[in-house]
Amino acid sequence: MILRSLLFIFIISFGITSFAQFNGTLVLVRHAEKEAEGKDPTLTTKGQERAENLAFILGGLKVTDVLSTNYNRTKETVLPLANKNKLELTVYPPVDFSKIEELLSKKNHDAVVVVAGHSNTIPAIYNHFTGNNIPDFKESEYDNLIIVTFSSETPPKTIWLHY
Numbered sequence: 001m002i003l004r005s006l007l008f009i010f011i012i013s014f015g016i017t018s019f020a021q022f023n024g025t026l027v028l029v030r031h032a033e034k035e036a037e038g039k040d041p042t043l044t045t046k047g048q049e050r051a052e053n054l055a056f057i058l059g060g061l062k063v064t065d066v067l068s069t070n071y072n073r074t075k076e077t078v079l080p081l082a083n084k085n086k087l088e089l090t091v092y093p094p095v096d097f098s099k100i101e102e103l104l105s106k107k108n109h110d111a112v113v114v115v116a117g118h119s120n121t122i123p124a125i126y127n128h129f130t131g132n133n134i135p136d137f138k139e140s141e142y143d144n145l146i147i148v149t150f151s152s153e154t155p156p157k158t159i160w161l162h163y
Helices: 002-019 045-060 072-084 097-106 122-129
Strands: 024-032 065-068 088-091 112-117 146-152 156-162
Touching: 024 122, 045 072, 065 097, 072 088, 072 112, 088 097, 097 112, 112 122, 122 146, 122 156
Parallel strands: 024 112, 065 088, 065 112
Antiparallel strands: 024 146, 146 156
């Protein structure tokens, strides 16, 4: 039992330690409301409004990077924000966080990186980078906005908002 607990602590610590060089802010958001039909649906009118609201809400932050999976719904969710900040979207594979890790490892302490994903990937990304364990979002939840601040001096600090 003690060995299993130590192994768990080692695994969690290793994940956090390997990421400790990032001192900045990670903003995680699930894509906005999508059309019900199609393999790669676009956003509904309500989803487009939410995307514009996201750009407004995060407008006071100096966003340095905007990441999205290569699906219409995620790209359309963060495109108004990217345009507002004159940034190109960086596409990452939804099940491989190494591209996100690589990007974050090259950023300075002022970096604000916004990542758009899905009901199962945003919680997984949060869990991966913080060592926490939140469940997947419900399929009907589109309003979660998770802001995580990383510092080499303290554990990650999280603000969880609904927008």
